[in-house]
Amino acid sequence: MPVDDKLISLKEASQVLGVKESTLRYWANQEKLRTVRTPGGHRRFSLNEVKQMAGQSSFISANDVQALEDQALGQIQQKLQSGELLQEEWFQRIPAEGRNRFKLLGRRLLVLLVRWALEIGGSTSIEEEARLMGHEYGSEMAGGGVRMVDTLTIFVVFRNAVLAALPADTWSKVMLVSDQITLGIAEGYERDEGRLSK
Numbered sequence: 001m002p003v004d005d006k007l008i009s010l011k012e013a014s015q016v017l018g019v020k021e022s023t024l025r026y027w028a029n030q031e032k033l034r035t036v037r038t039p040g041g042h043r044r045f046s047l048n049e050v051k052q053m054a055g056q057s058s059f060i061s062a063n064d065v066q067a068l069e070d071q072a073l074g075q076i077q078q079k080l081q082s083g084e085l086l087q088e089e090w091f092q093r094i095p096a097e098g099r100n101r102f103k104l105l106g107r108r109l110l111v112l113l114v115r116w117a118l119e120i121g122g123s124t125s126i127e128e129e130a131r132l133m134g135h136e137y138g139s140e141m142a143g144g145g146v147r148m149v150d151t152l153t154i155f156v157v158f159r160n161a162v163l164a165a166l167p168a169d170t171w172s173k174v175m176l177v178s179d180q181i182t183l184g185i186a187e188g189y190e191r192d193e194g195r196l197s198k
Contacts, residue, residue, distance in 0.1 A: 006048075008045050009045075017054050034049060072110055072114065072164070075165065076157070095144055097144065101140055105136070110158075112129065113178070127180045131181070133184060134181035137181075137185055
């Protein structure tokens with residue numbers, strides 16, 4: 001780093017960027033921001049580089065992430081409240097308990113998709129986590145008598161609302177996670193069918 005560049009602490013950098021310290025650590029580990037270590041092992045960030053990142057139009061703060069999550073959730077809720085989904089034959093076949101469970105799992109999926117697509121608080125086992133969540137959801141829907149095609153349809157509606165809320169350059173990541181969720185849903189149905197046939 002240039003000698004005239006001021007070095008700032010993790011806490012100071014997170015305040016400038018408006019993100020959690022854990023997010024900043026993740027970005028540093030992914031080499032999105034260069035760091036130097038003090039003799040005591042603490043990270044120091046280039047103030048100029050942090051300011052440059054904060055000024056980028058593509059930079060997304062923690063508040064922006066929350067807004068995107070809320071936007072995607074709002075689109076889904078709007079479809080539910082407008083009666084648009086209620087008129088669909090496949091949606092009518094899903095019992096009320098299944099719809100309520102979908103809302104809870106849907107919020108978990110939403111956070112997973114948005115944060116991973118934006119590379120915030122990422123997990124090395126994101127695909128595994130997505131597959132397990134899909135498996136859990138598929139198993140529950142199968143156990144509730146919901147057809148697999150109906151479960152996949154509502155998931156696609158949900159995923160498309162997430163895509164609409166996110167920048168286009170993140171869509172390929174959402175689709176990778178979405179693929180794992182879809183496979184997990186199918187596995188959940190297979191497990192349920194195997195249990196019923198015994």
